[in-house]
Amino acid sequence: MPVYHLHINGLVQGVGFRPTVQQLAIQMGIDGWVKNGSDGVHIICKTNLENAKAFYQQLLEQPPSNAIITQHLFELAQEDCAKGFHIVSSSREAHVNMMLTPDLAPCDHCRKTISESDNQRYLYAFTTCLQCGPRYSIINALPYDRVNTSMAQMQQCPSCLKEYDQVANTRHHSQTNSCKSCAIQMHLYNTNLEELPISQDEISEQLAIFLQKGKILAVKGVGGYLLICDAANKEAISSLRKRKHRPSKPFALLYADIEMAQADLSITATEISALKDKSAPIVLCRIKNFPENNLDLEGIAPGLARLGAMLPASPLLQLLANHFGKPLVATSGNLSGSPILFQDQKAKEWLLGIADYLLTYDREIQAPQDDSLIQFTSRGQKIILRRSRGLSPNFYPINFQQDTKNILAMGAELKSSFAIATGNQIFVSQFLGDQQSLESQMAFDDSLQQVSTLLNFEPSKILIDLHPSYQISENGRKIGQQKQCPVIEIQHHEAHFAAVLAENGLLEKKEPVLGFIWDGAGYGQDGQIWGGEIFLFDQGSLHRAAHLAYFPQLLGNKMNKEPRLSALSVLKEFPLAQKLIRKHFSDTEWQFYQQLLAKPVEVQTSSMGRLIDAVACILGIKPIAGFEGEAALQLEALANNCPYPSYDAYHLPITHGIIDWRPLIQEILHDWQQKEPNEIIAWKFFYSLAKAIAKISGHFFIDKLAFSGGVFQNALLTDLIMEQLQQKRELFFHQQLSPNDECISLGQLAWHSQFYKKDQSTENQKYQTNRYFIEQS
Ligand SMILES: [Zn+2]
Ligand SMILES: [Zn+2]
Structure with a gap:
């Protein structure tokens, strides 16, 4: 009987791949083994060619639900194997070549398990199975085996071992398996660092009582600590803001389930499936006119029309949300602007200054990650705002x-x-x-x-x-x-x-693409600060085809967080209109900036982000923002309130590759003088940007348009662009990455x-793709 070697790579570890292989092999009467390696999964099977091919085919067509197969190989093997089919010890090669499995939110089965009073895992906060549980956050080496995770020191009890060994059990070879008899222990501390004497089963109930009393909790989540409080409690939210030094940046809400979230939010079908995804991200959803859960909206997301919602990413958070029974504010455990805390000792030192109680547990987090944040436009276009846990x-x-x-x-x-x-x-x-x-x-x-x-x-x-x-x-x-x-x-x-070209597979193609790259700031080749750029990709090369007309960059980075400086810079051309923003400066400041503007301009900017800030400030939105992009968010919220979104666009003419924003500002000032409502002006502004994109793409006679840069986090603008152009042009947005600067690293690759023009003198060491692999079509 021939023996075959199957090598399968991609996201194939920590997703129940080996148990699936074993089960199928046994069903098909195939002898052999399966193991994890640092380069994916290896299978040896002894059977006739026809059977082996059927086996291979079925694995490719029906892998475990969380698996992603990117490469696979089928070949004749030189070795023999014993009777039966087994999962054998992993091998560790020097060369690592595989995807890393992200953390997986609790599956429906495990969610149910922890709420059934007759189940042996009832209320057990670390219930996991082959389909769910922490993965990336707990590994410290590959391949993905218990010994290479934070679970290494924890021994499974006989009952867990039985599940682990039982073919077809949902916990067969589940590396994170544990139960109440071999439990991961939780510890609850007060601000004096005294551990409260509470039994493990009562902890989530006790936490719910604390929340009810308006207390703030620090709770160890999947990728780090979270700060949690009652979303209806004004005082708790306001002290959370004060203690965390986070004046206005919106907080996300944790809901026990979709139904609870639907009481407050209008959630589309796409948003529901995103919320329920194994990555359990925060999804921005539209707030209903009359939210039912008595939310303190002004405290949670001041001035915004959307709220970040998420479902529990771990059984522990699920139990807490179930016990509390109402929405919770859940935000990264850190001081504003600092990285999320994930080490227990540091969390105790820092977070008990913010939280009244801290809940930790005995499983270390190896890789800290914040919650991911995504939104969908009204037309269903996905925009990743922060790519982190799960992604x-x-x-x-x-x-x-x-x-x-x-x-x-x-x-x-x-x-x-x-x-x-x-x-x-x-x-x-x-x-x-x-x-x-x-x-x-x-x-x-x-x-x-x-x-x-x-x-x-x-x-x-x-x-x-x-x-x-x-x-x-x-x-x-x-x-x-x-x-x-x-x-x-x-x-x-x-x-x-x-x-954005790479994400859409356009790099290899020769067809021309026009790229609208609009963001806050980036250093340009001419030494100016760019940000309202239009690039042309053609015949394999790239050049700057047009840009927003320059205006003075004031005080470097300070401009990012002070929309009033952008307004001042833009209004330099409109002296009569400067009185509009005079109130946002003290006398000394005004004098200082006037002198600064009178001097020859040293650094200029073509930033679209700053132009948006300027318009926001002219309309009276935050002269000084709590975070970069806040003014743009509020301007978008304002535009979304425009009663009849059907008006003419402002003019944004382009001549010799320079987009002149002056007519646009002039017309905005005119509208403002005519007492046109701000909602309408804001809407017309974004509409004008979309119109300008349509006009410019016509000007260059190019059908393929790509969009990148923080400005395209704006859902309204994205929708307006799609509305204007979807029928006439091919539009390309980011897919796996955020349009903001998080995508720069991949862009550099x-x-x-x-x-990159290779230096001719260096050796030609063109990278060879692994010849053993057959790329999946
Ligand atoms: Zn599960
Ligand atoms: Zn156990």
Whole structure:
């Protein structure tokens, strides 16, 4: 009888792949074995060719529900095997080549299990099975086996071991298996760091009582600690804001189930399936006119029409939400702007200053991740606002040909992430915060270290942003020095464009694409701050085809958070209108800025983000924002309230590649003088941007349009663009990544693969794809 070797790669570990293989083999009367390796799953099967092919086919067509197969191979094997079919010990090769399984939210079966009083796992907060449980957050080495996770020290009790060994059991070979007899222990502390003497089963009920009394809790979640309080309690929310130093950035809500969320929010079918997805992200949903749960909306999401909602990402959070029975505010456990806390000791030190009680448990988090945040436009276009738990670090199935085998891309400064190209895989880290803070730099380093260890990765080339004063680029240069490898600088908006081209498989194609790259700020090749850019990708090369007319950049980064400075800069051209914003400055400030504006302009900007800020400020929205983009969010909310969205657009003419914003501002000022309601002006403004995109694409005679940059986080603008152009042009948006700067790291990898002109003197070390693999069609 012949023996065959099957090699299957992709997202195949921690998803119940081996048990599925074993079960199928036994059903089909096949002898052999299956094992995990650092490069996927290997199967040996002894049977006739016809049967082996049927077996192979069925695995490819019906893999476990959470699996993603990206590569597979079927070949004749040289070895023999014993009778029966077994799961054998994993092997660990030096070369790691596989996707990393993200954390999986509780499956329906496990959710049910913990609420059935006659079940042995009733109220057990760490119930998991083959389909669900923590994965990425608890691994410290590959392949994915219990010994390589935070579960290593915990022994399974006889009953769990029985489940673990039983073919067809939902916990057969489930690496996170445990039950009340071999439980992961929880500990509840008060602010004096005294552990409260409460039995494990009563803890979630006790937490619900605390919440009822208006207390703030710090609770260890999947990727880190969360701060939680009653979403109807004004005082609790206001003290959470004060203690966390987070004046206005919206909070997300945790609901026990969809039905509870539907009492407050209008949720579309697409949003429901996103909420129920195994990645359990926060999904922004429209607030009903009359929410039923008595939410403190002004405290939760001041001035916004949408609320972030999520379902419990772990059984522990599910139990808490069930016991409380009402919506909860749930936000990352940190001081505003710092990385999420995930180590128990640090959480106790820092979070008990914010929370009244802290709940921890004895399973370490290895890889911290915030909750992911997504939204859908009214037309159903998905926009990722923060890519983290459940979504990162895998990026698939696209890979680009690189001239170097192991490349590290350092990404951008404010919404940072790194990307790694190694083997046949690309990894894009989670959102890693603003790299201007030391804590975020440390979190970045830790995360890079953790992924590098998992993947056995050593960079042989570093890609950084061109910005001369980005801390993250400086760190990239240092790594380059340490590792003695070349460091390549890449322009910010070119990286944005390359990212969206790569995500849509357009890089390899020769057809021209016009890229609208609109964001807050990026360093341009002419030394100015870019951000309202239009690029042309044609015949495999890329150039800046047009941009927003420059206006003065005032006080560098300060402008990002102070829309009043953008307004001041734009209104330099309209002296009579300056009185509109005079009230947002003190006398000293006004004098100082007038003097500054009178001097010759040193740095200019073409930023669309800043133009949006200026318009928001002219309409009286926040002159100083709590966070970058806040004014834009509020302007979008205002525009969404426009009663009859059907008006003429303002003019945004383009001549010789310069988009002149002055007519637009002039007409806005005119409307304002005519006492046109702000809602209408705001709507007309976004409509004008969409109209301008339509006009410019006609001007260049190009059918394929791609969009990247933080401005395209705006759902209304995205919808207006689709409404204007979907029938006439092909539109390409980001799919797996956020349009904001989180996509820069991947964009740097993509840019490098396509546009980097190799030094002729260096050896041609073109990267060879693994010849053993047959790419999945
Ligand atoms: Zn489960
Ligand atoms: Zn057990």
